[in-house]
Structures are given as structure tokens and as C-alpha cells.
Amino acid sequence: MADLSVKIGGLQMKNPVMTASGTFGYGEEYADFIDISQIGGIIVKGTTLAHREGNPYPRMAETPSGMLNCVGLQNKGVDYFIQNIYPRIKDIQTNMIVNVSGACVDDYVATAEKINELPNIPAIELNISCPNVKQGGMAFGTTCAGAESVVSAVRKVYKKTLIVKLSPNVTNIAEIALSAEAAGADSVSLINTLMGMAIDAERMKPVLSTVTGGLSGPCVKPVALRMVWQVAKAVKIPVVGLGGIMNATDAIEFFLAGASAIQIGTANFIDPAVTLKVVAGINEYLDRHGFSSVKEIVGALKV
């Protein structure tokens, strides 16, 4: 049994497997299938200052080895989260992390400030890369100045572990990561979804209500691996890798590319029990290759 524990900023995790925001609800949705407390960390869905209805239906399109979504951060707002959801999930014995989004810097700050007060939320993931909202979202994640402005503002009010989720829809993701690091991020997670589009040829219409949406699933894994590799070489803070991870082998690839921890997203839709299978598979790989800790293979790619 290898040591699977990892540390992301001040965040101590029993293993490096987290769930990606928006793919695992608040964890409860999967409790019938697995003991969710055995997951290293659960990132609950995108939370904003005010209630958001999200985008109209249809919000999903199946694509080759993946899917597009345009949910658009549907959530009941941070106050509802604090009053109604937090009490339900605060005693789940793993790291419950909140993904925070906003339309402007003040929104991000106000939301982060409120979540900072919740004792059982040890970290937030700052989403500066949602492709499915009109203002804010990805806008902050596609320029160094935008990233710097929102991360430094949130850093001032948020005292615990601050993970910044980066957009892959950029020319140079390492630059954005460096800006987030300079602005005080404890970690960066990547990749959020690639902006894509699906068309119904027979009806001559877009499949999604918003025309474009975010692409996820194994189809994006090669791009995600490349970006994790580029960012891990550029920054000093730990990198959380995600993008199309379906099994333990995929996860190992992200560690080798430089990720200190990984997130599983779309795969939860195909196998609701995949997270703990990945945890077991990582341990099996480490034992088989004679590693005593997962930390030993982070960035260990032989080039």
C-alpha cells in the first residue's frame, strides 16, 4: 500500500483524486454507489453570489468520445448554499471544496468572503474559465490581467487554500498560470472545458440553446495533458490536472505530466463508482512500479 496522501497549499488530502465541479453535484448524488468520504476531495458545483437559473434547455450534446454542456452555472446562490446545503454536507469526512464563479470581481470577492467563514470548507476553486456565461467567467481566464485582478482581489479576503481553475481556450496557458501564481493562488487546476459547438444537420440548428458550449471527456485528454505539462514546468505551486480522465492509467499520465492531484469529471456520468476505482488503480500502479508515494511520480516523465 503506497502513500497516496498529497498536499495542495494548506489542503491535506488522503489521496490525490478529486471530483470536478459540476459533475458530482454535492456528493450526495453518488452516496448510494460509493463511500464518498473515501474520495480525496469533492468540489461541489459552481456557486455564485446570487441565484442563477442557468441557460435554457437543451444544455447537452454528445460528441465523439465526449460531450458538450452549456449549463451556465445554475445554482441557488451562496447564501442558499450556506443555509441549506452546507449543513447537509459539512460532516462528510473528506475535503468539501466549493467552486466559486462570478460576473465581476466584486461578486467573486463577496462569495469567497462568505465561504471563508465556513469552518468545514477548507478550500475554494476559483472558476475563471466557465465558457457558458455571458459576462465574467472565461473573460477573467483568458488574459493575464483579468486573472491577476480577480485572483489578487479574492486572495485578500480568502484565507484558506485558493485553487484557480484555468481555461484551455488560450494561446499561452502557462502565462495565465503564472499570473494566478503571482496574484497569490495556492494552486491551479486545469483544464476547464474547451469551447465547442454541435450542429443538428437535419434540422439545420445548433444542438445547444447557447450555440456553443464546453467540451469534456476523453476527447480532450491530449490537450489537457499538454497544458498540464506546460503549466507544471512554468509554476512552482502544485497543479491539479483534469480533462478526460476515465481510469487510473489516465490519472497516472497526469501525475507524470506534473499534476500533484487530479479531478474526475465526465467519467462520473458513465461510471458513478469510477472515483474509488481510480484511487485503487493508482495504488496498484505505484506498488507494481515500486514507488512508496504518489509524490514520487509527479512530473516524473522521462523526456
Add this chain to the structure above:
Amino acid sequence: MADLSVKIGGLQMKNPVMTASGTFGYGEEYADFIDISQIGGIIVKGTTLAHREGNPYPRMAETPSGMLNCVGLQNKGVDYFIQNIYPRIKDIQTNMIVNVSGACVDDYVATAEKINELPNIPAIELNISCPNVKQGGMAFGTTCAGAESVVSAVRKVYKKTLIVKLSPNVTNIAEIALSAEAAGADSVSLINTLMGMAIDAERMKPVLSTVTGGLSGPCVKPVALRMVWQVAKAVKIPVVGLGGIMNATDAIEFFLAGASAIQIGTANFIDPAVTLKVVAGINEYLDRHGFSSVKEIVGALKV
């Protein structure tokens, strides 16, 4: 039988189906399977001023619904092309188009100048987006200034149809397209490959000799469709769409998104006869939907 003919700048094509550079050799490789003269246009492989050996083996990695390559523009140089290859292919009764690459502006210009002299080459595709070469290549395709510099320089010496192939590895591809248009491009083709990476977890090594490579195949189609949609709305010149087209339905989706013509690349590897099946399928779709010309569905997406 609908009218499949389209015009790209001065380039008259019997149908809107072309082959993507680097996936169809010089056409001859596929002549046993189909009458290649029935293809709307054949874009032969990337040609540079000097001979290039390309990158070391291994150059290919299979990925979910796609593949990565890092060939690196292996070719014998433009003079060899003019003396040894052009005479063999110049009488193929379709548009034989040369894809031109370079490490610096002067290389692009010198190569384009030489090809400008070949009577049976009606157009070139300027590749400012190859992810697999150290200098030049993608560098010119990721900034407006870079695109403007190389396109305007080539425009001065190249008198026939000038298509500029764009990189998807950018924050705002419409901007780059507008720069190419302003610099005198007759058309833009997109997308070139997405920069990706594959890792052999068991050997803890990258699969490709160059670590990263270019991703193609159906996995990139949603991203390609989105970018064609964005570019077609931004520019006035015709757009040539490519990226994961495997069949006629995929091709129709690109027309609806705004492409005036399409290219088939990776699909040629799975079905060497796919090009003419797509031509037939486009015609079947147009007839079934009561369109008399493919031009009627270009950008006809109902949003």
C-alpha cells in the same frame, strides 16, 4: 443533382471537398482506390524552401477518437517538388494546391514565389499553424502581427489564390483571421491540429519523440465547428472548414457553420475512399432538403 461547385477566391472547384495537407500525400497514394480527379481539390503535403527530414520516430499516437502526429514537415524542398513531383501531378484533372510552410517570412516568400510560376498550381495554402516545428510554423499563426507579416509578404509575390491555414491554439481565432484577411488572404482554412500530448504510463515516457504533437480526428470536431462559426461571422472572405470530418453529415455541419468548402484529413487513413463518399453524401443531402446548390447552406445555421 444539386450544383456542388464553389469558388474560393479565384479558385473554381467542381465540388467543395478537398483533402487536408499531409493526409493525402500527392494524391497518387490514393489513386488505386478512387478517381482522385473527382475530388474538388487536393492539397499536397507541406512544402518548405529547403529539404526537411522532419522529426524522429515515433511520430504518431492514437488517442480517443483521434490521433496525434509530430511529422514536422518532412519534405524534399520546393525545388525537388518543382522538378520531380510537379511533372507527375500537374495533369491530374482537379485543383492541385500546395501547402507552404517556412521558418521565417523570407522562406515563405521564396517558396511561394517559386510555386507562383507553376501554371497548374492554382492556389497555395499558407501554413502558419504547424505545431510541430521549432521556429516559424505556429509562431506566425498565434499573433495578429505574425499572421499579418507573413501573409502580406507572401501576398506581394503570390498572384493566385492564397488560402491561409489558421491555428486553433489561440485565444481569439477570429482576430487572427481578420489580420490574414486584411493582409490580403483570399480565404482562411481552419482548423489545423490542436496541440496535444500522449504519455505511456507504463514506460513513464512521452509517446511522441517531440513530446507534444498535433491532435486531429473526430475528437476535435466540436472545437473546429465552433471556430469556423466564429471566423465565418467575422470575415468576408470564404472559409474552408476542417477538423474531424468523417462523413457527409460532418461536412454539412461545417457548411451550416459558415464554411464554403471543407477538407478531409485524418478520415483518409481509416477509409481511403472517404472523399468521394462525402461528395456523394453532400449531394444526397442537398437533394433531399430541396437545395439546388451547396452555396445555399453555407452559414445557413438557424440560430
Add this chain to the structure above:
Amino acid sequence: MKKHIVDLKVVSNEKLGDKHILMKLTSDAQLPEMRPGQFAEVRVDNSSTTFLRRPISIHFVDRVKNELDLLIQLVGDGTRKLATLKAGDTVNVVLPLGNGFSDPQPQQKSLLLVGGGVGVAPLLDLGSYLKSKGYQPTFLLGARSAKDLLQIAAFEKVGRVLVTTEDGSCGEKGFVTNHSVLKNEQFDKIYTCGPTPMMKAVAAFAAQNAIDCEVSLENKMACGLGACLCCVTETKEGHKCVCSDGPVFNIKDLTWQI
């Protein structure tokens, strides 16, 4: 009701016409508890084009034989791939998902179950359940033509079956909402599943006659668990997930213009 991920064995996979299949599944273990109106997410293996599971409503559960029947319309690559499964093959299923139909209120005695197309699927399980509770459900089933009617014999075993076809080739000619029974008889509750236009027409009839009415919606889904929020429908309380808040909704909670 506890959700399970189970590998089920195909007992038979019968083609019904050219657009539907009836897949009978069993398990060495006892099949999980399920309610009428709930559904299953079926994994599609060995497909180069299908990535996500396919949500399929529970058509019938035979507790004696320990068999689960799925009535599946062949709409795309995924369902066509399911049609290639043979007896003895294994299929991975997540179930039971969503909330089923609700029991009738004490004062609700005469029950009408209205189905169209493959939408009849959940009504067989519902009707059997209601019958077991002592009700005598009436099925009103609509289709384009006689040949498009599904599982009529099975429905007749459970209750009275009324039919409408658009071409009049079976039962009364027209749509389900044109059927004479709606004029001649009084119903206390209507359960319906089928094409949206049909359900809206049924809902309109129910609303006009102040009849309690539940509809089973079918939206494009990814997770089936209420996690991804892709399959939402408009309700008076805003967007709700068809997979976890539904698929059954009372029409009084929806925002349909009826």
C-alpha cells in the same frame, strides 16, 4: 429508493417492428426495488460513436421471474447498438433513477393512463402496480397506425385498453384527446407519457376539466443523477432536473401554456 450499478443478463431481445425492441433482463441476485415511472441508465458498450449511457424507462418488472423489461425505440447509434445484444449478453445498468408516478389520492378512483408511441413504456408497469393496489386502470393508447401500436396484448392483461390511430386503422380515428371516452366518462386522475405535443394536449384536457394529471418527461440526459443539470425543464420553481426531480411531474408544477 437506493440506486444500484448492476450487470444484468439479457434473457431475450425482441424486435418489435423496425423501430423498437423489447429487451428482457434478469440477474442472479434479486432485482433492486423500483417504482413505476422510474428509469434506468443503460451503458452502451462496443460503440465507437456512443459515449454516454442511454436513459430508458422501466417498462415492466416481473418479480416472479425476476425479470426487467425495457421497451426501447431505435433512435440513434446507441439504441441501435443495444438492439444487437443477444440472449446471454451482459448489459451494465444504473437503476432505479428518478421519482416515479405518485399513488392516487384516496378519492381518486377512476384512473386513465394515456400513452403515445414509445411513451407507453412506463404505463405498463404503472398499470400493473395500480391493478395490484385494487384499481382498474384504463389505458388510452395512441399511434399513427395499427402497426405502430406497441405491446397491446400486454396492456390488455392489465386493464381496459382503448386505442386511437391517426389513420383509423385501429380503434378510433384521430388523436388520443379525440377519443370518445373523454366525453363519456369521468376520470379522477390522468397519467400520461408520450410525444410532448400529445402530453400537452392531454394536460390541457386535464386542466380544463380540473383533473389531477401527471406527465413523464424525456429530456436529453448525461448523468441521470441530478448532478450535471443538463436535462432541466422549466417549472414554477425554476429549472428542475427531469432525471432526479422527475421524470414525472404534476402539470400544476410545470409552466406549460395550456
Add this chain to the structure above:
Amino acid sequence: MKKHIVDLKVVSNEKLGDKHILMKLTSDAQLPEMRPGQFAEVRVDNSSTTFLRRPISIHFVDRVKNELDLLIQLVGDGTRKLATLKAGDTVNVVLPLGNGFSDPQPQQKSLLLVGGGVGVAPLLDLGSYLKSKGYQPTFLLGARSAKDLLQIAAFEKVGRVLVTTEDGSCGEKGFVTNHSVLKNEQFDKIYTCGPTPMMKAVAAFAAQNAIDCEVSLENKMACGLGACLCCVTETKEGHKCVCSDGPVFNIKDLTWQI
């Protein structure tokens, strides 16, 4: 030689041990002309993980039965999927691809065919061809252990078969290059296919003894037609495609350090 895209029917698909299959294919039409050493690109259907065709060398062609035999090592998802094909199934194949082995020169009388592992595959077709031309080919086949030897009986029908195994469980103990026949007999030409280290050892032996030698290479391929330039190998004239310039190369054209 003209290339074809053909749907072939599986006659049989036999498991050889746990790592290989012998797939016999036929066609209603006459099988295309093929040369020993050429290969086929086999499409892998119904796979969620395999996107590209799989290059498989031609193992044997029976013109009387109009059958093509493929000897396939199970290395990944693609080949394992091919192993699930059953008699009567159809498989789409592009063939013949590449250049085969060249005929011996007039003065080349004694021919040695050296194979290791699944690399023995093309040598059966080559040996049969040479035998039909009046030669008496000698096969030198190596494997880890007796159980890893493939198709020995088939080879014995064609010519003399010498064997080496690393554990000595069959034939002489050691590698093919340790076999006594290399000391005791004189060969005019050597054809070899197998693991790269083995081929390099054989090539070194041939070079030291000034014996003409052809090797069949196996690189990762996409198109198989010389279009994508993914499968290149270093030659004295620079990068060449294993698929279209090979897979057979004369060692004097390669840059191997031997």
C-alpha cells in the same frame, strides 16, 4: 501491385495460446494479388478505444481455398477486439500494402528465413513462395519457450525447420543467432522478421559474413499508404516510410549500427 479496400469474411478465428490468434479470411471474389512480405490494414469496428486500422502482415495465402491467413499478436484493445470476431463476421481490409521481400538473385541458392515471436508471420508466405520457385528454404525460428513457438507444423510443410528457445525447452538453447546451423552451413541470403534486437543480431551476422539480408520492420502506422509519414525509419537516404518504402528493407540501406 494494385491496392484494394475489401470486405472479407471470417472463415475461422483461432486462439493460439493466450497471446495470438490465427484469423482465416475469404472472399466471394478472388483475393487480390499479393506478394510475400506485404501487409494489410485491418479496420477495427465496434471499439470505443481503437480509432486507426491495424497493420497486420500477410501470413499465408491459399489460392486454392481463396483464403488469407493473418497471424495476429494480441497487444492492445484493437487486436483484442479483432480476437472477438467469429466465423461469418465481416472485416474491412486494405491490401496489399508495402513492398514485399525481393526474389533471390540467380546466384543465391541457399536461403535462410529467420523469425522470432509473431515476426514469423510473413515468413510462412515467403517460404511457400520460394518453395514454389524451386528453392528449399530453411526456417530458423526462435522463441522464449516451446509454448511460444507459432505455426511450427505449418512451417514444416514448407521446408526444413530449425528452432531455438531461450529456455531450451525446444530445439537448441539460446537465441537464433546462437544456432549451430549458422556455423555449420553457408547461406546466400537471409530474410528475417521479429523483435528489433533479434533482427539487428541477425543483420550483424549477415554483415560480418557478407550475406545479403532483408529485414521486415514494424513501426506504428496511421495510413499505411505513405501519405502521413508517421512510420518512418532512418535509412542512408534519410527518413523512409516503413509502410510504403518497406516494410522490407535490405540491411545495406539502413543505418543500423551493426
